[in-house]
Amino acid sequence: MQQANRFRLVEERHIPEINSLARLFEHQKTGARVLSMTNQDENKVFGITFRTPPRDNTGVAHILEHSVLCGSRRYRVKEPFVELLKSSVQTFLNAITFPDKTCYPVASQNRQDLYNLMDVYLDAVFFPNIPPEVFAQEGWHYELPSQDAPLKFKGVVYNEMKGAYSSPESLLAEYSQQSLYPQGTYGLDSGGIPEEILNLTYDDFIQFHKKFYHPSNAWIFFYGDDPEQERLDRVGEFLDQFDPLDVNSQVNTQPRTDMQKRVEESYSATDESDPRCYLTINWLLPETSYPQLNLGLRILDFILTGMPASPLRRRLIESGLGEDLAGVGLETDIFQMYYSTGMKGVPPENLDRVEALIQETLQDLARNGIDPEIVQAAMSSVEFALRENNTGSFPRGLAVMFRALSTWLYDESPFSLLEFSDVLEQIKLRLEQGEKVFENLIQEHFLDNTHRTVVLLRPDSDMERRIQEMENQRLEEARKQLDQKQMQELVESTQKLMKWQEEPDDPEELARIPRLTRSDMEPQIRTVPRREEKVQEATLLMHPQPTSGIFYLDLGMDLHFLPQKYLSYVPLFGRALLEIGTFSQDYTALTTRIRQLTGGIVPVPFSHSVRGSSESTCRLFLRGKSLPEKVPDMFKIFRDILTQVKLDNKERFRQMVLEEKSGLEQALVPAGHRVVGMRLKARYSEADWAQEHMSGVTYLLFLRHLLEKIEKNWDQVLSDLEGIKSLLVHKGSMLVNITAEEDALDQGRQYLQDFLQEIPREEASRQHWKWSCTPGNEALYIPARVNYVGRAVDLESGSYRFHGSSMAATRFLRASWLWDKIRVQGGAYGAFSSYDHFNNVMAFTSYRDPNITKTLQAFAGSGAYLSRPDLDPEEVEKAVIGAVGEMDSYQLPDAKGFSSMIRFLANITDEYRQNIRDEILGASVENFREFGQALDQALREDKGVISILGGQSQIEEHQEELELENSFRLL
Ligand SMILES: [Zn+2]
Incomplete structure (x- = not known):
C-alpha cells in the first residue's frame, strides 16, 4: 500500500497541558486507531491496547496477556519477554489486564531500543505462538509427575490469582465493583477467579485471541521525541497484513436501576476472637466522557477523603468506629465510573453505624455546604498535580496513554481529559458565581442515586481450610474419573511439559531477538549538578534543574541524634509534624493550609549504608514542593510545624497509629517479598536494621504495642515524642536539599536563612546504635x-x-x-x-x-x-x-x-x-x-x-x- 494513504489523519491538535502535538490517525485498511503524540520527552512510549471485555470469570484475558509473550512467529523462543527484560534499557516493559482491556506498553529513552521492544511486542500480540504447553504453564494444568504422586493444579495465573484472593483488600475491591454491575462487563473478574480458571479450555483461549487481537480492535499509542513517520511506517507494516474484521467488543453496560443491594462475603483470617470487618458503600456513576463531570468528581473525591481535613475522612476516622478508610474511592479507568468508600477494621457491632455515618455526612455536606477552605485546598491540589504531572518513575507518556484510553477506548475523543485547563477554568468560574458545584454533585450522584450497594466482608478462620478441601475434592473427583490409560497420559503430558520448560532455546533463534550492544551504551555516567554549602549550622545542597518553575524542598533531620529505642517512633513523629496541628492551628486548619499553599508535604523516613563506614545515614525527611510565588509560604509552614507542633493531642495521635498499623497490615500480602527481604537484610547492616524498625515487621509489632501504651500510659508516649522533637529539631541536625530552576536558588537560600533563625541551636551529640544481628x-x-x-x-x-x-x-x-x-x-x-x-x-x-x-x-x-x-x-x-x-x-x-x-x-x-x-x-x-x-x-x-x-x-x-x-x- 502507498505510504501516503496508509493512514488517514482524523484530527490534529496542540495540547499545551502536556506540551504535545497530538495527531489521531486511522489505518485505512483495518480501521486500527493510532494516536501519535510528539514532544520533547526523551522517555518515549509505545503501547498497543485491545478491548477485551470478558464474558466469564475464567481469566481468559489475563492468561492470554501472559501467553502471547511466550514466543511468536518471528521470535521462536519460549519467552521473548524475558529476553527483553534481560537485554533492554527499557524504562517500562509489562503487560496489564484491566476489566475491559489488555494493554501492552513499553518505554525507553533509547530510540533503537524502543523500536526493538515495539517490534517484539507487535509480533507477539498479532502472531503469537501459543501451543497447549503455554496455556498449561501460564493458565492451568493437572500436574502428575508419576502415577503414585499426588495430583495437583498448577499454573502461573492460577497461582497469581490465588495470591490476589488471599488479600482482603483486593477481595473488597473486587466485590465492591462487581456488586454494582450484575448484568455488565464489570460484574466479572477479568483476572480470573481461581476456581473458575480451572474451567477454561484451550479452545476457548485460542478463540479469544482470534476474536479480539486484531487491528480492527486495536488502540495504538506513541509518545515522545522520536519522528512520527517512522512510528507509522513501523506499525503500518504489521497492520497491513490484516483484512478488516467486524469485532464485537463493546462493553456490556449496566442499566441504572433502583438497587439497594447488600452483599455479605468473607475473607480468610487466622483468628476470629477479635473480628474486624470491612464495609464499603458503592455508587454507580455516569460514563467517563463528560469532562466537567469527570474532573468535578475527581476533585470531589479529593474533597471527601484526599486530605486529613477532608470531611468524610475526618468524621469516619474521628468516630473511632473502625481503624481506617477502605474502598478505592473514584474509579475512572472503566466506562461507567463508580465510587466506593467505607471503613476497615470495624467490629461487627459498629457496621450499621459506619453505614449511617457515611450517609449522614454526605447529607450534611449537601444540605449545609462544604467548607470553602476545603474546596479551595482540593482545587489547588488537583490543579498542582495535573500541572506538575509527576508520575515518579512511571513514564509520563504512559500516564497520558491511560488517561486518553479512559475515553478513547469507548469511541469518544481521546483528548477530552488531557485538555484540562478550560474545564478547570469553567469549574472555577462556576464556583466564583456561587454555584454549589460539589454539593450538587453529592446530591445528584450519591444521595439521589439509588443504584447503590453495601458490601460487607467478615473474617472467617475456616475459609482457608474449606477452600483447600474443595480443591482436594475436585482433584479427587478428577482422579476418580481417570482410567489407567488416562492416568498414564497425564503423567506423560506432565513430563512433556517439564521437559519443554527445561529445554534451552535454540541459540540461533535467541540471537534473532533485536537488542542493543555494549557499543551502543553511553560510557559516561549521568551526573546531576550539586552545590554544597553551610548555612548557619545546617548543610544546604542545591541542584539547578528545569522544573517548570516548581520549587522542591527536602528537609532532613539526622536520626543519629536519637537513641535507638526511638527509631520506630520516627514515621509517626514525621506524620505528627504535618498532621497533628500547631499551637495556633488545629490539624484541620494546618493540613488545609498546606494543601492550599503547596503541592503537598510528605514525611519520608530514610536510611542508607555509607560507603567505607559501618554506620549508616538515617534521616527523617519532610519533602515539600510549591509554585515559585508560594515558596515563602512553604518555608513558613516548615517553621510552624517544627517549632510549634502541639503533640499532646492523644486522640489524633492514636488515629495516626491506627492508620499506620492497618496500612502496614494491608501491605503484608501484596508486598510480602519486600517484608521478607527487609527481615533478611536487617540482620546484616545498620541501614536495613533501621529501615526494618521504621517500616517492617518490627515496626508493625511496635505499633500494636503502642496502641496499648497510648491507653495505659499516654504521659510516657507524649514525653517520648517531646524528647524526639528536642533531639531532632535543631540547626545542627538539618540537611536542606533544594531542586529548582537556577534563578530560584539564590532566593531559596535567603528564605532558608530566615527560616533557620527560628530553629534552635542544640548541643546534642550523635548516638551510636548497638544494633544486633539476631541469628536463626x-x-x-x-x-x-x-x-x-x-x-x-x-x-x-x-x-x-x-x-x-x-x-x-x-x-x-x-x-x-x-x-x-x-x-x-x-x-x-x-x-x-x-x-x-x-x-x-x-x-x-x-x-x-x-x-x-x-x-x-x-x-x-x-x-x-x-x-x-x-x-x-x-x-x-x-x-x-x-x-x-x-x-x-x-x-x-x-x-x-x-x-x-x-x-x-x-x-x-x-x-x-x-x-x-x-x-x-x-x-x-x-x-x-x-x-x-x-x-x-x-x-x-x-x-x-x-x-x-x-x-x-x-x-x-x-x-x-x-x-x-x-x-x-x-x-
Ligand atoms: Zn498476571
Missing part, C-alpha cells in the same frame, strides 16, 4: 494460600571483593535461573535476587509462591549455575545492557535532586559510580564465574538466614528441614 531462621504466619520465601547469605565467607560486574550477574541470575526454576517450573509469580555491595550480602526472595523447599533449592543452586563452565558470553552481553539500563533509569527533576543528595550522604562519588559503570561495561564470563563461585561457596558454607511469610500449615509441613528458631503469627 524464622517463619511469619499469615492467612494466605501462597508463600514468600527468602534467604540471605554473606559473601564475606567467599571472600568476594565487589566488582561492578556483579550487578549484571545478579540481573542475569534473576532473569534466567531464578525465573526458570521458581516461576516457570515452580509456578510462583516471581523471584528476585539483590546484591548489596556495601555490605556484601546477597538476598533472594520469591513472590506468591506455592512452594517452599523447592524454592530454597533453587536459591541454593544459583551460585553453581553462575559459575558453570558453559556460560554463554551472549548472556553476559545481554545482562550488561540490562544493568546499564538500570543505572540510567529515568528520573524527573525532583528525583534527580533527591538521588544526588543520597549519593552525597552515602559517600558515593561520581568517580566511584564511573568505576562501577566501567566494570559493568567490561564484564566478562570470567567475572560472572568469579561472583558465582563466591556465591556458591557462601551458599554452601554460610547457612545464612531464611525468612518465610506464608500460611502456617504449608510452612509446618517443612518444619524439620527449615530448622526454624523463631515463628509467630502476624495476621
Whole structure:
C-alpha cells in the first residue's frame, strides 16, 4: 500500500497541558486507531491496547496477556519477554489486564531500543505462538509427575490469582465493583477467579485471541521525541497484513436501576476472637466522557477523603468506629465510573453505624455546604498535580496513554481529559458565581442515586481450610474419573511439559531477538549538578534543574541524634509534624493550609549504608514542593510545624497509629517479598536494621504495642515524642536539599536563612546504635494460600571483593535461573535476587509462591549455575545492557535532586559510580564465574538466614528441614 494513504489523519491538535502535538490517525485498511503524540520527552512510549471485555470469570484475558509473550512467529523462543527484560534499557516493559482491556506498553529513552521492544511486542500480540504447553504453564494444568504422586493444579495465573484472593483488600475491591454491575462487563473478574480458571479450555483461549487481537480492535499509542513517520511506517507494516474484521467488543453496560443491594462475603483470617470487618458503600456513576463531570468528581473525591481535613475522612476516622478508610474511592479507568468508600477494621457491632455515618455526612455536606477552605485546598491540589504531572518513575507518556484510553477506548475523543485547563477554568468560574458545584454533585450522584450497594466482608478462620478441601475434592473427583490409560497420559503430558520448560532455546533463534550492544551504551555516567554549602549550622545542597518553575524542598533531620529505642517512633513523629496541628492551628486548619499553599508535604523516613563506614545515614525527611510565588509560604509552614507542633493531642495521635498499623497490615500480602527481604537484610547492616524498625515487621509489632501504651500510659508516649522533637529539631541536625530552576536558588537560600533563625541551636551529640544481628531462621504466619520465601547469605565467607560486574550477574541470575526454576517450573509469580555491595550480602526472595523447599533449592543452586563452565558470553552481553539500563533509569527533576543528595550522604562519588559503570561495561564470563563461585561457596558454607511469610500449615509441613528458631503469627 502507498505510504501516503496508509493512514488517514482524523484530527490534529496542540495540547499545551502536556506540551504535545497530538495527531489521531486511522489505518485505512483495518480501521486500527493510532494516536501519535510528539514532544520533547526523551522517555518515549509505545503501547498497543485491545478491548477485551470478558464474558466469564475464567481469566481468559489475563492468561492470554501472559501467553502471547511466550514466543511468536518471528521470535521462536519460549519467552521473548524475558529476553527483553534481560537485554533492554527499557524504562517500562509489562503487560496489564484491566476489566475491559489488555494493554501492552513499553518505554525507553533509547530510540533503537524502543523500536526493538515495539517490534517484539507487535509480533507477539498479532502472531503469537501459543501451543497447549503455554496455556498449561501460564493458565492451568493437572500436574502428575508419576502415577503414585499426588495430583495437583498448577499454573502461573492460577497461582497469581490465588495470591490476589488471599488479600482482603483486593477481595473488597473486587466485590465492591462487581456488586454494582450484575448484568455488565464489570460484574466479572477479568483476572480470573481461581476456581473458575480451572474451567477454561484451550479452545476457548485460542478463540479469544482470534476474536479480539486484531487491528480492527486495536488502540495504538506513541509518545515522545522520536519522528512520527517512522512510528507509522513501523506499525503500518504489521497492520497491513490484516483484512478488516467486524469485532464485537463493546462493553456490556449496566442499566441504572433502583438497587439497594447488600452483599455479605468473607475473607480468610487466622483468628476470629477479635473480628474486624470491612464495609464499603458503592455508587454507580455516569460514563467517563463528560469532562466537567469527570474532573468535578475527581476533585470531589479529593474533597471527601484526599486530605486529613477532608470531611468524610475526618468524621469516619474521628468516630473511632473502625481503624481506617477502605474502598478505592473514584474509579475512572472503566466506562461507567463508580465510587466506593467505607471503613476497615470495624467490629461487627459498629457496621450499621459506619453505614449511617457515611450517609449522614454526605447529607450534611449537601444540605449545609462544604467548607470553602476545603474546596479551595482540593482545587489547588488537583490543579498542582495535573500541572506538575509527576508520575515518579512511571513514564509520563504512559500516564497520558491511560488517561486518553479512559475515553478513547469507548469511541469518544481521546483528548477530552488531557485538555484540562478550560474545564478547570469553567469549574472555577462556576464556583466564583456561587454555584454549589460539589454539593450538587453529592446530591445528584450519591444521595439521589439509588443504584447503590453495601458490601460487607467478615473474617472467617475456616475459609482457608474449606477452600483447600474443595480443591482436594475436585482433584479427587478428577482422579476418580481417570482410567489407567488416562492416568498414564497425564503423567506423560506432565513430563512433556517439564521437559519443554527445561529445554534451552535454540541459540540461533535467541540471537534473532533485536537488542542493543555494549557499543551502543553511553560510557559516561549521568551526573546531576550539586552545590554544597553551610548555612548557619545546617548543610544546604542545591541542584539547578528545569522544573517548570516548581520549587522542591527536602528537609532532613539526622536520626543519629536519637537513641535507638526511638527509631520506630520516627514515621509517626514525621506524620505528627504535618498532621497533628500547631499551637495556633488545629490539624484541620494546618493540613488545609498546606494543601492550599503547596503541592503537598510528605514525611519520608530514610536510611542508607555509607560507603567505607559501618554506620549508616538515617534521616527523617519532610519533602515539600510549591509554585515559585508560594515558596515563602512553604518555608513558613516548615517553621510552624517544627517549632510549634502541639503533640499532646492523644486522640489524633492514636488515629495516626491506627492508620499506620492497618496500612502496614494491608501491605503484608501484596508486598510480602519486600517484608521478607527487609527481615533478611536487617540482620546484616545498620541501614536495613533501621529501615526494618521504621517500616517492617518490627515496626508493625511496635505499633500494636503502642496502641496499648497510648491507653495505659499516654504521659510516657507524649514525653517520648517531646524528647524526639528536642533531639531532632535543631540547626545542627538539618540537611536542606533544594531542586529548582537556577534563578530560584539564590532566593531559596535567603528564605532558608530566615527560616533557620527560628530553629534552635542544640548541643546534642550523635548516638551510636548497638544494633544486633539476631541469628536463626524464622517463619511469619499469615492467612494466605501462597508463600514468600527468602534467604540471605554473606559473601564475606567467599571472600568476594565487589566488582561492578556483579550487578549484571545478579540481573542475569534473576532473569534466567531464578525465573526458570521458581516461576516457570515452580509456578510462583516471581523471584528476585539483590546484591548489596556495601555490605556484601546477597538476598533472594520469591513472590506468591506455592512452594517452599523447592524454592530454597533453587536459591541454593544459583551460585553453581553462575559459575558453570558453559556460560554463554551472549548472556553476559545481554545482562550488561540490562544493568546499564538500570543505572540510567529515568528520573524527573525532583528525583534527580533527591538521588544526588543520597549519593552525597552515602559517600558515593561520581568517580566511584564511573568505576562501577566501567566494570559493568567490561564484564566478562570470567567475572560472572568469579561472583558465582563466591556465591556458591557462601551458599554452601554460610547457612545464612531464611525468612518465610506464608500460611502456617504449608510452612509446618517443612518444619524439620527449615530448622526454624523463631515463628509467630502476624495476621
Ligand atoms: Zn498476571
